[in-house]
Structures are given as structure tokens and as C-alpha cells.
Amino acid sequence: MSPLDALHDPFAESADSYHWIVWHLPPWVSKFMILETISAIIVLAVFIPVARRIARGDVPRGRLAHFVESILLFIRDEVAIPTIGEHDYKRFLPLLWTLFVFIATMNLLGMIPYMGSPTASIAVTGVLALVAFFVIHYNGIKANHGFGKYAKTFRVKLDREGKLLQIMAPVIEFGVFWLEIATAFIRGIVLAIRLFANMLAGHTTLFVVLSFIYMVGLAVEQALMHGGFFWPVTITSVLTLVALSLLEIFVGLLQAFVFVFLTSTFIGMAMHPEH
Amino acid sequence: MKLMTRVALMAFLFLMFGGLAGIGMGLAAIGAGIGIGLIGHSALAGIARQPEQAGAIRGTMILMAALVEGVALIAVVFCLVLSFIA
Numbered sequence: 404m405s406p407l408d409a410l411h412d413p414f415a416e417s418a419d420s421y422h423w424i425v426w427h428l429p430p431w432v433s434k435f436m437i438l439e440t441i442s443a444i445i446v447l448a449v450f451i452p453v454a455r456r457i458a459r460g461d462v463p464r465g466r467l468a469h470f471v472e473s474i475l476l477f478i479r480d481e482v483a484i485p486t487i488g489e490h491d492y493k494r495f496l497p498l499l500w501t502l503f504v505f506i507a508t509m510n511l512l513g514m515i516p517y518m519g520s521p522t523a524s525i526a527v528t529g530v531l532a533l534v535a536f537f538v539i540h541y542n543g544i545k546a547n548h549g550f551g552k553y554a555k556t557f558r559v560k561l562d563r564e565g566k567l568l569q570i571m572a573p574v575i576e577f578g579v580f581w582l583e584i585a586t587a588f589i590r591g592i593v594l595a596i597r598l599f600a601n602m603l604a605g606h607t608t609l610f611v612v613l614s615f616i617y618m619v620g621l622a623v624e625q626a627l628m629h630g631g632f633f634w635p636v637t638i639t640s641v642l643t644l645v646a647l648s649l650l651e652i653f654v655g656l657l658q659a660f661v662f663v664f665l666t667s668t669f670i671g672m673a674m675h676p677e678h
Numbered sequence: 679m680k681l682m683t684r685v686a687l688m689a690f691l692f693l694m695f696g697g698l699a700g701i702g703m704g705l706a707a708i709g710a711g712i713g714i715g716l717i718g719h720s721a722l723a724g725i726a727r728q729p730e731q732a733g734a735i736r737g738t739m740i741l742m743a744a745l746v747e748g749v750a751l752i753a754v755v756f757c758l759v760l761s762f763i764a
Contacts, residue, residue, distance in 0.1 A: 657744050
């Protein structure tokens with residue numbers, strides 16, 4: 404039981420947070436699936452005309468083309484080349500571009516009222532992290548010529564100076580080897596949870612700030628609180644909401660960038676191990 | 679006696695309304711605050727030493743802040759889930 408159970412949602416019959424009541428759709432279609440499709444359609448509608456124009460060899464003109472070009476060049480120059488290296492980055496650019504634009508669109512879709520972010524569900528971010536995980540380790544195996552050699556890169560070498568290290572070194576190396584393997588899985592999981600937690604916490608905070616208005620209204624109506632509290636609380640809540648929404652837009656874009664940056668860093672580390 | 683019943687009532691309300699989850703969230707907020715504060719501190723020191731690198735330093739600062747914030751938010755979301763299931 405939590406205090407939020409006391410809130411009665413007047414729209415509960417028409418929409419809980421996972422399903423929109425849309426006629427003629429089977430019940431397993433959730434709201435997030437529809438929103439993901441809308442995000443994909445937006446991304447395709449923006450990018451396919453630009454891609455066609457590039458394939459024809461035109462010089463980009465107009466604000467939309469410049470905007471798209473600046474995003475793509477930003478990902479190429481700041482993310483792909485520094486982390487993956489000059490030789491191999493071209494193969495991964497389509498994946499990184501798609502991830503960035505798709506995740507950013509999904510995050511920003513949550514700022515429109517009555518829509519939501521599909522990334523606020525662990526299932527969606529889990530799949531994105533799974534895709535990144537497979538890309539990272541498949542390319543690690545391919546670049547290191549085989550699964551055995553790739554697993555060898557997880558070993559560390561300690562130089563055994565001093566009596567204590569000469570005794571403990573095999574144990575430490577064994578432990579750190581398994582720690583590195585665990586790190587590979589944990590990084591994938593944390594990639595998913597980071598994006599999910601940022602989106603979920605942001606929207607939950609916005610909801611809680613808005614619900615202050617409702618709670619004060621309820622309390623005033625039931626004569627638990629003096630009526631003069633209502634308007635100051637409402638105005639403060641709405642102003643806080645505006646500021647938090649701007650922060651939420653920034654966080655949405657930033658988390659998409661962090662996801663892509665970390666994916667490309669891990670790809671670079673898997674393909675060119677430091678030790 | 680009255681003090682004891684009052685303390686017992688407050689302990690009961692604290693545990694019933696997810697009190698320990700609230701403490702967990704507060705600790706996560708402290709961690710985030712300290713971490714991002716340190717990042718901002720070193721970023722400002724770097725910009726003060728070499729103002730011409732301000733752009734690169736600012737970009738790295740935002741990236742690091744997002745990573746530290748991610749850890750704190752993971753803790754917050756786990757506490758949120760805990761407060762509903764317990």
C-alpha cells in the first residue's frame with residue numbers, strides 16, 4: 404500500500420499507462436509498441452528524403468538537411484572516430500546513427516502530453532542493449548580471430564615484483580579474469596538500466612510534482628487544509644514543472660548520446676584491447 | 679508510556695510507507711551530488727587553467743556527469759520499485 408493508491412485517476416477506464424483503448428487492435432499491442440512505431444515512422448520520414456538526396460550527389464541545402472548533416476557529422480567525428488579508430492569506424496556508422504536518432508526520438512516523444520517514452524520500459528531498453536551487446540562481442544570475436552583469442556584478451560598480466568605478489572599473482576589474475584567477464588555482462592545490463600532509469604525517473608518526477616496540485620485540492624475539499632494553500636501550490640508546481648520539463652528534454656537527448664557513446668567505446672575496446 | 683506509543687506509531691508509519699526506500703533514495707542523491715560536484719570542480723579548474731580548451735572540457739564534463747547521474751538514478755529506480763513491493 405502506498406499513498407498514491409488514494410489518487411483516483413479519472414482517465415483510468417480509458418487508458419492505463421500500458422494500453423491505449425484503440426478499436427480493432429489485439430490486446431497484446433501495448434502503448435509502447437504504437438509509440439515505437441510512431442518514432443520509427445518519424446525517423447524514416449526525416450531521413451529517407453535526405454538519404455535520397457545524398458545518393459543523387461546533391462549539395463545539402465535547406466535547414467532540415469543541414470540539421471541532419473550536423474547530427475550525423477557530430478556522431479562520426481566526436482564518437483565513432485575517437486573510440487573505434489580510423490580504420491574500422493565506417494562499418495559501425497549506420498548502427499550508431501540509427502541508435503542515436505531512434506533513442507532520441509523515443510525519449511522526446513514522451514514530452515508530448517498523453518504520449519509516453521517507449522524507453523521508459525525496461526523491455527525496450529533491454530532489447531537495445533542486447534543489440535549493442537551482440538554487436539560488441541561479435542565484432543570483438545571477429546577482430547581477434549576467434550572466440551579463444553578474444554577470451555584471452557580478458558586476462559590481465561601483473562608483473563610479479565615482491566614476495567607477496569609472487570605468491571598471490573595467480574590468484575589475483577584468476578579473479579580479475581572472471582571479474583572482466585562479469586564486467587562485460589554488467590556493462591550491457593547497466594547500459595539498459597541507465598536509459599530506462601533516466602526516462603522513468605524523469606517522468607515519475609513530473610507526475611509527482613503535478614500530483615501535488617491534486618493532493619492539495621483533495622485536502623482542501625475534505626477540509627483538512629486551509630483553502631489559501633491551493634493557488635500558491637498550483638502556481639509553484641506548474642513553474643517547477645516547466646523547468647523540469649526543459650531539463651527532461653535535455654536529459655533525453657543526453658542519454659541517447661551517452662548510450663551511443665558507450666556502445667561505440669565498448670566496440671572500440673573489444674576490437675582493439677589495450678593489453 | 680505515551681512517548682513509547684508515539685515512537686511505535688512513527689516507526690510503524692515509517693516502515694509501512696516505504697521509509698527505508700526513502701533513505702536509500704536520499705543516500706543516492708548524496709552520492710550523485712558529491713560525484714557531480716567533483717566533476718564540476720575539476721572541469722572548472724581545467725577551464726581556468728586553459729580557457730582555449732573550454733569547449734572540449736565542457737563536453738567531457740557533461741558526459742561524465744551523465745554517467746555518474748546514471749548510477750544514482752539506477753539506485754533511485756530500485757528504491758522506487760522496493761517501496762511498492764514491500
